[in-house]
Each structure stands twice: as structure tokens, then as C-alpha cells.
Amino acid sequence: xxxxxxxxxxxxxxxxxxxxxxxxxxxxxxxxxxxxxxxxxxxxxxxxxxxxxxxxxxxxxxxxxxxxxxxxxxxxxxxxxxxxxxxxxxxxxxxxxxxxxxxxxxxxxxxxxxxxxxxxxxxxxxxxxxxxxxxxxxxxxxxxxxxxxxxxxxxxxxxxxxxxxxxxxxxxxxxxxxxxxxxxxxxxxxxxxxxxxxxxxxxxxxxxxxxxxxxxxxxxxxxxxxxxxxxxxxxxxxxxxxx
Amino acid sequence: xxxxxxxxxxxxxxxxxxxxxxxxxxxxxxxxxxxxxxxxxxxxxxxxxxxxxxxxxxxxxxxxxxxxxxxxxxxxxxxxxxxxxxxxxxxxxxxxxxxxxxxxxxxxxxxxxxxxxxxxxxxxxxxxxxxxxxxxxxxxxxxxxxxxxxxxxxxxxxxxxxxxxxxxxxxxxxxxxxxxxxxxxxxxxxxxxxxxxxxxxxxxxxxxxxxxxxxxxxxxxxxxxxxxxxxxxxxxxxxxxxx
DNA sequence: AAGTTCTAATTGGTAATCAATTTTAATCTT
DNA sequence: AAGATTAAAATTGATTACCAATTAGAACTT
Numbered sequence: 001x002x003x004x005x006x007x008x009x010x011x012x013x014x015x016x017x018x019x020x021x022x023x024x025x026x027x028x029x030x031x032x033x034x035x036x037x038x039x040x041x042x043x044x045x046x047x048x049x050x051x052x053x054x055x056x057x058x059x060x061x062x063x064x065x066x067x068x069x070x071x072x073x074x075x076x077x078x079x080x081x082x083x084x085x086x087x088x089x090x091x092x093x094x095x096x097x098x099x100x101x102x103x104x105x106x107x108x109x110x111x112x113x114x115x116x117x118x119x120x121x122x123x124x125x126x127x128x129x130x131x132x133x134x135x136x137x138x139x140x141x142x143x144x145x146x147x148x149x150x151x152x153x154x155x156x157x158x159x160x161x162x163x164x165x166x167x168x169x170x171x172x173x174x175x176x177x178x179x180x181x182x183x184x185x186x187x188x189x190x191x192x193x194x195x196x197x198x199x200x201x202x203x204x205x206x207x208x209x210x211x212x213x214x215x216x217x218x219x220x221x222x223x224x225x226x227x228x229x230x231x232x233x234x235x236x237x238x239x240x241x242x243x
Numbered sequence: 244x245x246x247x248x249x250x251x252x253x254x255x256x257x258x259x260x261x262x263x264x265x266x267x268x269x270x271x272x273x274x275x276x277x278x279x280x281x282x283x284x285x286x287x288x289x290x291x292x293x294x295x296x297x298x299x300x301x302x303x304x305x306x307x308x309x310x311x312x313x314x315x316x317x318x319x320x321x322x323x324x325x326x327x328x329x330x331x332x333x334x335x336x337x338x339x340x341x342x343x344x345x346x347x348x349x350x351x352x353x354x355x356x357x358x359x360x361x362x363x364x365x366x367x368x369x370x371x372x373x374x375x376x377x378x379x380x381x382x383x384x385x386x387x388x389x390x391x392x393x394x395x396x397x398x399x400x401x402x403x404x405x406x407x408x409x410x411x412x413x414x415x416x417x418x419x420x421x422x423x424x425x426x427x428x429x430x431x432x433x434x435x436x437x438x439x440x441x442x443x444x445x446x447x448x449x450x451x452x453x454x455x456x457x458x459x460x461x462x463x464x465x466x467x468x469x470x471x472x473x474x475x476x477x478x479x480x481x482x483x484x485x486x
Numbered sequence: 487a488a489g490t491t492c493t494a495a496t497t498g499g500t501a502a503t504c505a506a507t508t509t510t511a512a513t514c515t516t
Numbered sequence: 517a518a519g520a521t522t523a524a525a526a527t528t529g530a531t532t533a534c535c536a537a538t539t540a541g542a543a544c545t546t
Contacts, residue, residue, distance in 0.1 A: 005304075005530090006529080031495075031496060032496075033496085042531045042532075044532095045529095045530070047291070047498090048294050051250065051294055052298045061248075062497085062538090063496080063539075064498090064539035064540080065497080065539055066496065067497085082388045082389045082392065086390070090387055090390045093341075094337055094340075097336040145324065145326075146325045146397065147332070147333045149400070150393050150396065153392065153393065157389065248497095249498080274528085284500090285500045306506075306508075307508035307509075307527055307528055308508055309508095310528090
């Protein structure tokens with residue numbers, strides 16, 4: 001599986017070095033010829049890699065001078081380490097309002113699709129997909145592309161941020177019937193076109209999630225403390241001396 | 244000002260042709276050598292341009308076969324034509340909740356910065372910048388990076404979507420004292436740590452904006468109708484015959 | 487010390503060449 | 517004639533070598 005073009009591997013290596021701080025923001029990269037020798041590729045290949053980094057706005061090329069690392073500090077604030085708590089709180093707020101809106105604007109066909117998603121949540125293998133579908137139907141039912149975009153972006157964080165994925169992993173699997181119960185409440189409220197009930201039901205759903213996240217993280221924190229304590233205990237223990 | 248590297252001009256031309264539909268999604272671009280001749284540059288330069296397009300995910304390169312245009316239809320759904328109404332509604336919902344949260348979590352230093360932004364709104368040239376700063380301080384005061392991200396993304400739409408820019412242009416300039424009044428109400432509510440008042444004040448602010456947008460678009464629609472009517476009248480008029 | 491000039495380093499860009507891969511067409515086999 | 521095999525053509529992948537344009541810094545002059 002080495003069919004990828006060479007410059008991509010150079011891009012990855014250089015980007016890793018930039019992220020690692022070996023080439024800090026504002027600093028100059030080694031000359032193209034040096035890089036070519038260092039990575040054992042030709043100069044055009046290095047040029048291609050630099051162009052890729054330039055398109056990604058990681059570096060800036062100054063003719064006759066060199067390649068300089070872009071100051072990327074604030075620019076990538078969109079991916080500034082979002083925790084599972086933050087994400088869930090944000091989702092609670094946005095999706096609750098979306099549900100309230102959707103209760104007023106949803107169509108019959110969407111309502112039946114929502115029911116279908118709810119039913120699909122019962123089967124274990126479809127559950128996660130159905131969950132996502134459920135929320136997406138509601139977001140689209142708002143007839144507001146800005147809201148759809150916002151919720152989509154939050155889902156992107158949900159899918160891409162490692163710490164979020166890890167945190168949700170522990171929580172999602174447990175309490176399936178509880179999850180279905182909450183989604184049913186959301187569905188019922190929307191079906192009744194009751195905006196404030198829909199908002200409340202959605203809030204309730206996410207509240208439970210946040211609490212579950214809290215408990216899980218508490219449990220993990222306790223475990224961590226215990227582990228460290230054990231380590232320390234091992235360090236200072238004198239039991240091995242008396243054995 | 245032609246210091247830009249050559250491949251960028253090629254990138255622009257090719258991207259324009261792709262957008263225009265000359266090279267539809269899935270179709271193959273001409274061979275590198277043909278492109279090199281067509282744009283009167285060398286083959287490496289064409290390669291660089293293609294790499295730039297590849298990094299942007301506009302094309303896909305298949306070794307020995309050719310360069311194919313990526314199907315970009317659904318991928319860019321995040322920017323699926325958001326109207327000023329949609330954006331404002333979404334901002335109303337999200338920023339109102341942010342204000343409610345911020346009322347509980349804001350610090351004194353942020354509060355004074357908020358006051359500063361409020362004062363700066365009085366001077367005409369700083370007004371827009373101060374407005375943006377005002378809302379950003381609130382979003383950051385939530386201590387929730389997911390919310391900050393969501394609001395930032397909505398601001399991106401605000402700044403980049405042409406139809407949104409045009410719609411806001413007509414509205415923002417008028418009613419400056421009204422705008423300050425609304426922002427003062429928001430500030431007061433947050434300063435009092437009154438979450439529901441902050442939410443309400445923010446809602447009120449955006450409601451006025453939506454109404455203003457409505458009026459402006461109505462006025463424009465009327466104008467458009469009148470223009471078209473005049474055109475038609477001119478077309479069918481017999482006045483020029485009797486003159 | 488300040489400004490100027492020159493030189494070396496660096497990126498910008500091209501041409502020519504060969505390798506690897508894919509597509510296409512021709513050829514062979516059944 | 518249909519299908520499989522093979523060969524050729526087309527295309528991208530990558531390198532070497534070369535020269536031009538720009539920049540940074542050293543050396544020089546005043």
C-alpha cells in the first residue's frame with residue numbers, strides 16, 4: 001500500500017515536525033536542497049510537499065529567502081481541544097432549540113422517518129446510526145441551513161476528537177432502554193407540535209448524557225488516583241524488605 | 244504585483260473551469276503535457292497546480308490514468324447557501340443561550356471588556372468591530388470551546404456569504420442608537436448575572452434584526468416588482484406612438 | 487558609522503529523460 | 517465469433533541538470 005505519491009510522506013513528516021515545535025512558528029525551514037538530501041528525494045518532490053503545506057497555510061514561501069512556518073496559533077481555534085463536556089453542553093443548547101423549532105415546522109413524512117429512526121434504535125447494531133439519523137432529521141426539519149450547519153459541525157467534533165470519542169464510548173453503550181425512553185419523549189413532543197416540551201425533552205436527554213459523562217470521568221479519576229497511590233505505595237513500601 | 248508563483252494562476256483557471264462545469268465532476272482533465280502547452284508553462288508547474296487542487300480535494304490523481312474532478316456536490320453542504328434570515332435565526336438561538344450561560348460564568352475583567360466594547364459602539368468607525376468584539380467576549384465567557392466554535396462558524400458565514408453581506412449592509416447602518424440600546428440591555432442583564440434576562444435581551448436584539456431584514460427585503464422586493472412592471476410597461480406602452 | 491556594492495544562498499522555473507502504471511488495441515486461442 | 521492474452525501507447529511519477537530572479541549578508545567605500 002505504498003502507492004501514495006512521495007511528497008505526501010514528506011508533507012506528513014514536515015507537518016509533524018512543525019506540530020512538534022521543531023520548526024516553530026516564524027522559523028525558517030531548511031533549504032529545499034537540504035531537505036531533498038535529508039528525506040532522500042529530489043528537489044521537485046520537496047517543492048511539491050512545500051506547495052501542499054502552502055495550500056494548507058502551514059508555511060509561507062518567500063522567494064530567494066526561504067520557507068517560513070505560518071503562525072497558526074489562533075487560526076485553528078476551531079479545533080482548540082473541545083472536551084466531551086463542552087461538546088455535550090453545546091449540543092444540548094443548540095439541539096434543544098432545533099427541536100423546539102422543528103416541532104413547529106416538521107412535515108408528516110419527516111415525522112414518520114423520525115419514528116422509523118426511533119424504532120431502529122432498539123436493534124443493537126443499528127442503534128448508533130439510528131441515533132445520529134434521529135438528530136439529523138430534527139435538524140433538517142428546522143428548515144434552517146445555518147442550524148443544520150452548526151449541528152453538523154458539532155457532529156464532526158463528536159466523530160473526530162479522540163478524547164470525545166473515548167469519553168462517549170464508555171457512556172453510550174450503557175443504558176440503552178433509558179436512551180430510547182428519552183428519544184421517545186422527544187419524538188412525542190415533536191409529534192404533538194409542542195415546542196417547549198420538545199426543548200425540554202431534548203435538554204433532559206443531554207442532561208442525562210452529561211451526568212453519565214461526569215460519573216464516568218469521576219470513576220476514571222478515582223481509578224487514576226488509586227493507580228498512582230499504588231505506585232507510590234510500591235515506591236515507599238518496605239514490605240519487600242521484610243519478606 | 245505579479246510576484247505570485249505561476250502555478251497559482253493555473254490553479255485559479257482550472258478551478259474556475261471546474262466550477263463553470265467545463266470539467267464536470269468525475270470527468271478527466273486533459274493530460275499534464277496538454278495543459279502545460281495550453282497554459283504555456285512547464286509540466287512541473289502543471290503538476291504543482293494539480294497538487295494544490297488535490298490538497299483542496301477538488302481533483303483526484305490516478306497514476307497512469309489521469310486527473311479526475313472530485314464530486315464536490317454533497318461535500319460542501321456546510322456552505323449550502325445560507326440566507327441572512329437563516330443565519331440570523333441561528334445566531335439568535337445560539338447566542339441567546341451563550342449569553343444565558345455567560346451571565347453565570349463571566350468574570351469581572353471580561354465584564355469590563357464588555358463595557359468597553361459597548362462604549363466603542365458609539366463611534367461610527369469602530370461600531371462594527373466593537374459589535375463583533377462584544378459578541379465574541381460573551382461567547383468566550385461561556386468557557387465552552389464548542390460554543391465558541393459554533394459562534395465563530397456562524398460569523399464566518401456572516402463574513403463570507405455574499406447574499407448575507409448584502410442583506411446586512413442595508414440593515415446595520417440604520418438604527419444605531421437602537422442597536423446600542425439593545426446591547427446595553429444585554430450588558431446589564433449579564434452584569435446582573437441574570438441568565439434568563441440575558442437570553443431574553445439577546446433574543447430581542449436578534450428579533451429586531453430579523454424584522455429589519457424582513458422590511459429591507461420587502462422593500463427590495465417591491466422595488467424589483469416596480470422595476471419589472473416598468474420594464475413591461477415600457478415594452479407594451481403605446482405612449483411613444485402617440486408622442 | 488552609514489551607505490553602497492558585490493557575492494553567495496535560495497527559491498522560481500524549465501527541459502529532457504526514464505520508470506511505473508493504466509488503458510487500449512491488437513493478437514492469439516478456443 | 518468470443519474471450520483471454522499480450523503488446524503497445526498514453527499517462528503520471530520522479531529525477532537530474534541547468535539557468536534566472538530574488539534576497540540576505542558580507543565586504544567595501546566614503
